[in-house]
Amino acid sequence: VGVSVRVAAGETVEAGSARDRKGSEIEFSRVVAFSDGVFAIAITLLVLALEIPAGLDDLGKAIGDRGDEFFAYGLSFAVIGSLWIAHHRFFANLARFDGPLMVLNLVYLAFVALIPFSSSLLGSYAGETPAVITYAINMVAVSLVFTAQNVYAYRSDLLDEAAEARRAGPLVAESFVIPGVFAASIPLAIVSPDNTPYLWLLMPILLRYFGAKHPGR
Amino acid sequence: VGVSVRVAAGETVEAGSARDRKGSEIEFSRVVAFSDGVFAIAITLLVLALEIPAGLDDLGKAIGDRGDEFFAYGLSFAVIGSLWIAHHRFFANLARFDGPLMVLNLVYLAFVALIPFSSSLLGSYAGETPAVITYAINMVAVSLVFTAQNVYAYRSDLLDEAAEARRAGPLVAESFVIPGVFAASIPLAIVSPDNTPYLWLLMPILLRYFGAKHPGR
Amino acid sequence: VGVSVRVAAGETVEAGSARDRKGSEIEFSRVVAFSDGVFAIAITLLVLALEIPAGLDDLGKAIGDRGDEFFAYGLSFAVIGSLWIAHHRFFANLARFDGPLMVLNLVYLAFVALIPFSSSLLGSYAGETPAVITYAINMVAVSLVFTAQNVYAYRSDLLDEAAEARRAGPLVAESFVIPGVFAASIPLAIVSPDNTPYLWLLMPILLRYFGAKHPGR
Amino acid sequence: VGVSVRVAAGETVEAGSARDRKGSEIEFSRVVAFSDGVFAIAITLLVLALEIPAGLDDLGKAIGDRGDEFFAYGLSFAVIGSLWIAHHRFFANLARFDGPLMVLNLVYLAFVALIPFSSSLLGSYAGETPAVITYAINMVAVSLVFTAQNVYAYRSDLLDEAAEARRAGPLVAESFVIPGVFAASIPLAIVSPDNTPYLWLLMPILLRYFGAKHPGR
Numbered sequence: 001v002g003v004s005v006r007v008a009a010g011e012t013v014e015a016g017s018a019r020d021r022k023g024s025e026i027e028f029s030r031v032v033a034f035s036d037g038v039f040a041i042a043i044t045l046l047v048l049a050l051e052i053p054a055g056l057d058d059l060g061k062a063i064g065d066r067g068d069e070f071f072a073y074g075l076s077f078a079v080i081g082s083l084w085i086a087h088h089r090f091f092a093n094l095a096r097f098d099g100p101l102m103v104l105n106l107v108y109l110a111f112v113a114l115i116p117f118s119s120s121l122l123g124s125y126a127g128e129t130p131a132v133i134t135y136a137i138n139m140v141a142v143s144l145v146f147t148a149q150n151v152y153a154y155r156s157d158l159l160d161e162a163a164e165a166r167r168a169g170p171l172v173a174e175s176f177v178i179p180g181v182f183a184a185s186i187p188l189a190i191v192s193p194d195n196t197p198y199l200w201l202l203m204p205i206l207l208r209y210f211g212a213k214h215p216g217r
Numbered sequence: 218v219g220v221s222v223r224v225a226a227g228e229t230v231e232a233g234s235a236r237d238r239k240g241s242e243i244e245f246s247r248v249v250a251f252s253d254g255v256f257a258i259a260i261t262l263l264v265l266a267l268e269i270p271a272g273l274d275d276l277g278k279a280i281g282d283r284g285d286e287f288f289a290y291g292l293s294f295a296v297i298g299s300l301w302i303a304h305h306r307f308f309a310n311l312a313r314f315d316g317p318l319m320v321l322n323l324v325y326l327a328f329v330a331l332i333p334f335s336s337s338l339l340g341s342y343a344g345e346t347p348a349v350i351t352y353a354i355n356m357v358a359v360s361l362v363f364t365a366q367n368v369y370a371y372r373s374d375l376l377d378e379a380a381e382a383r384r385a386g387p388l389v390a391e392s393f394v395i396p397g398v399f400a401a402s403i404p405l406a407i408v409s410p411d412n413t414p415y416l417w418l419l420m421p422i423l424l425r426y427f428g429a430k431h432p433g434r
Numbered sequence: 435v436g437v438s439v440r441v442a443a444g445e446t447v448e449a450g451s452a453r454d455r456k457g458s459e460i461e462f463s464r465v466v467a468f469s470d471g472v473f474a475i476a477i478t479l480l481v482l483a484l485e486i487p488a489g490l491d492d493l494g495k496a497i498g499d500r501g502d503e504f505f506a507y508g509l510s511f512a513v514i515g516s517l518w519i520a521h522h523r524f525f526a527n528l529a530r531f532d533g534p535l536m537v538l539n540l541v542y543l544a545f546v547a548l549i550p551f552s553s554s555l556l557g558s559y560a561g562e563t564p565a566v567i568t569y570a571i572n573m574v575a576v577s578l579v580f581t582a583q584n585v586y587a588y589r590s591d592l593l594d595e596a597a598e599a600r601r602a603g604p605l606v607a608e609s610f611v612i613p614g615v616f617a618a619s620i621p622l623a624i625v626s627p628d629n630t631p632y633l634w635l636l637m638p639i640l641l642r643y644f645g646a647k648h649p650g651r
Numbered sequence: 652v653g654v655s656v657r658v659a660a661g662e663t664v665e666a667g668s669a670r671d672r673k674g675s676e677i678e679f680s681r682v683v684a685f686s687d688g689v690f691a692i693a694i695t696l697l698v699l700a701l702e703i704p705a706g707l708d709d710l711g712k713a714i715g716d717r718g719d720e721f722f723a724y725g726l727s728f729a730v731i732g733s734l735w736i737a738h739h740r741f742f743a744n745l746a747r748f749d750g751p752l753m754v755l756n757l758v759y760l761a762f763v764a765l766i767p768f769s770s771s772l773l774g775s776y777a778g779e780t781p782a783v784i785t786y787a788i789n790m791v792a793v794s795l796v797f798t799a800q801n802v803y804a805y806r807s808d809l810l811d812e813a814a815e816a817r818r819a820g821p822l823v824a825e826s827f828v829i830p831g832v833f834a835a836s837i838p839l840a841i842v843s844p845d846n847t848p849y850l851w852l853l854m855p856i857l858l859r860y861f862g863a864k865h866p867g868r
Contacts, residue, residue: 249464250467253464253467253468253471254471256468256471257468257471257472257475258471258475260472260543260547261471261472261475261476261479261547262475263547264476264479264547264548264550264551265479265482267548267551268551268554269554269555269558271558271559272558276555276559276562276564276565277563277564280555280564280568290544290548291544294540294544294547295540298537298540298543298544301468302536302540305461305464305465308464309461
């Protein structure tokens with residue numbers, strides 16, 4: 001990581017060193033393609049957690065007992081898919097990018113790539129506090145780093161002008177509601193780990209409620 | 218998923234909010250690239266189901282005994298490949314896309330990414346009813362969601378005009394023949410799980426027969 | 435597969451139905467991106483065959499004993515890399531593509547995606563006849579299907595005109611030398627499985643020799 | 652590999668045979684996409700080393716005991732991410748590319764794709780000399796081959812003119828500091844394998860120090 005920071009610093013000797021998207025479309029699209037690759041691989045690796053060993057006596061029962069694993073698969077597919085759509089939208093609104101944003105993006109992807117691990121625990125150890133907390137922490141981390149990317153891009157003036165005005169409302173809602181709900185679910189996971197994942201399913205409703213309050217939209 | 222729906226809804230305040238493909242080629246190509254990534258990873262992960270542990274006494278026999286696994290590999294490679302070609306064709310015919318279509322596409326990909334799991338069961342538990350039914354259900358789900366994508370795109374006027382006229386015939390044939398045959402194979406799998414996969418191999422012939430009846434082609 | 439053949443057939447009612455590359459650059463690039471994805475995933479999955487379980491007493495010895503696995507990794511990385519370069523070159527020379535070529539390409543990719551399996555056997559069962567024969571058969575299959583793609587593209591007039599003249603020589607050399615050497619190595623693997631992989635390493639020299647005889651280059 | 656070398660040789664009969672980037676953007680972008688694919692897959696496969704088996708009695712303890720595995724995950728994610736950024740930068744500075752550079756790039760990718768293996772050893776066998784040495788050797792190899800790519804591109808005049816002048820300083824620093832530190836850590840790993848990874852964490856500081864001495868930047 002240091003390498004990239006240093007180099008980015010080397011490139012920022014002159015003002016206005018952030019690369020313009022139009023002038024370096026190939027390089028910009030490589031960042032996008034790399035991110036998409038990580039998203040696509042992470043989302044497809046989720047299936048490995050469903051694996052059923054060969055040679056069982058009662059396959060029907062084994063499949064029936066996988067309810068928690070299928071739930072974790074569906075939940076995590078929806079989560080990574082939503083993260084990807086949000087990332088897609090964020091990058092579509094960038095007018096420029098620079099070294100620090102690339103580093104933030106890598107940290108972000110490191111937490112995205114961790115989701116198959118957290119998801120596999122959530123499936124195999126459904127209803128156990130450490131599994132639920134691990135998943136919640138993974139979500140808090142991924143959403144906070146995404147917020148950091150958004151804030152950095154906004155402060156460093158990397159966003160499209162039209163996008164900047166448009167995004168203020170949703171940014172606030174998503175940036176605080178998502179990590180907030182997952183952080184709040186950590187103590188809940190100690191008391192009632194079985195029910196915590198159902199709380200997460202309320203996220204779309206909460207987001208709609210808080211998002212709707214912003215007149216800027 | 219909720220996130221994306223909400224945002225898409227936010228963007229659809231004005232009429233005609235579906236993004237035009239020409240005006241947002243980069244964003245369009247990201248959806249395509251992400252989908253292709255999931256297809257390519259799912260199709261390549263099929264090989265993991267063939268794994269032979271190290272240290273066996275008689276490797277020749279172990280490879281010979283893998284007939285069912287190789288059959289499942291070939292079948293599923295053909296299935297995912299066909300799905301990808303159909304998806305490729307569908308996206309080539311889109312003039313516009315919007316938020317709900319992206320969500321449908323993610324649900325579709327969730328069932329595509331499940332195929333390595335179903336395929337691995339079909340190989341390891343060849344001739345067992347639960348394995349055959351799991352595979353058939355996976356196929357029904359994937360083809361119904363694909364039909365939903367097609368119907369949605371048609372109703373929301375997202376298709377190319379030329380494509381719209383051209384596709385009516387094959388759409389009807391594929392949309393009902395494929396899920397219909399797989400659904401019909403579920404009761405068959407209870408009676409004769411050994412023979413059910415051979416029925417699936419008749420799919421191309423059935424499609425050709427029903428497809429040919431449509432004068433619109 | 436049937437689906438695509440049928441559709442391709444449906445589209446070839448009129449003459450000249452092969453899609454021109456220039457006029458459908460996005461669709462062409464999807465085929466390329468999908469193929470590249472399969473190559474990149476297959477080449478990266480090779481590393482899974484090196485896995486060393488946790489908790490061994492003598493890790494140094496375990497790594498030292500992996501010589502055959504590292505050899506198989508290096509060989510297969512070079513093989514898939516070479517196949518990718520050849521595929522890259524082949525697609526760069528295409529002026530048009532059509533449905534049957536896409537189906538041939540999928541069959542080709544099915545054998546490419548099988549290489550991590552064959553390679554893992556070659557590493558774990560080094561010097562055993564069934565492992566060496568499996569690898570050789572995989573190579574014969576992959577090179578014959580690639581030859582079929584080349585021949586089909588040539589006969590169906592899908593190649594660039596300049597490319598067509600230029601490629602005649604190398605095509606003949608590669609099309610017969612590579613599958614020929616691998617096919618010839620199958621009986622050798624019965625007599626001397628230990629030495630067969632070294633024969634394969636002579637391939638570049640053989641190719642240079644036969645390739646050089648063609649005056650067309 | 653031989654195949655590609657031969658073909659590249661075939662193409663270099665006339666002087667100036669390196670392909671110009673502008674004139675073959677699609678082919679250039681395939682090399683980039685393939686490399687990005689390998690990077691993205693290798694970085695995402697790191698998560699497999701964290702796997703916790705199902706059915707343990709005390710999941711909380713098992714997660715707590717994974718400190719070394721999480722450290723290896725974070726370190727290797729940062730390493731592959733930095734390598735990718737450097738590769739990204741290198742390719743952004745290329746004006747042309749040719750066959751030998753593609754072969755060097757494949758050898759480079761073979762060592763990148765090996766990192767999940769080395770990283771998994773570093774996590775499972777933390778503090779054991781063979782694991783630390785394996786990781787260090789992997790890093791020496793990857794950085795030396797990257798230096799070779801840089802030197803080859805510079806000598807064969809494949810770089811952008813502006814890039815050439817700009818890069819001299821950092822090239823020297825990175826080319827010798829990174830492999831040097833990793834090579835120097837090999838004897839240290841014999842004496843104190845526990846502490847060696849912490850030395851690696853000093854890399855960004857060392858690079859900044861040596862990089863800063865070059866007036867050319």
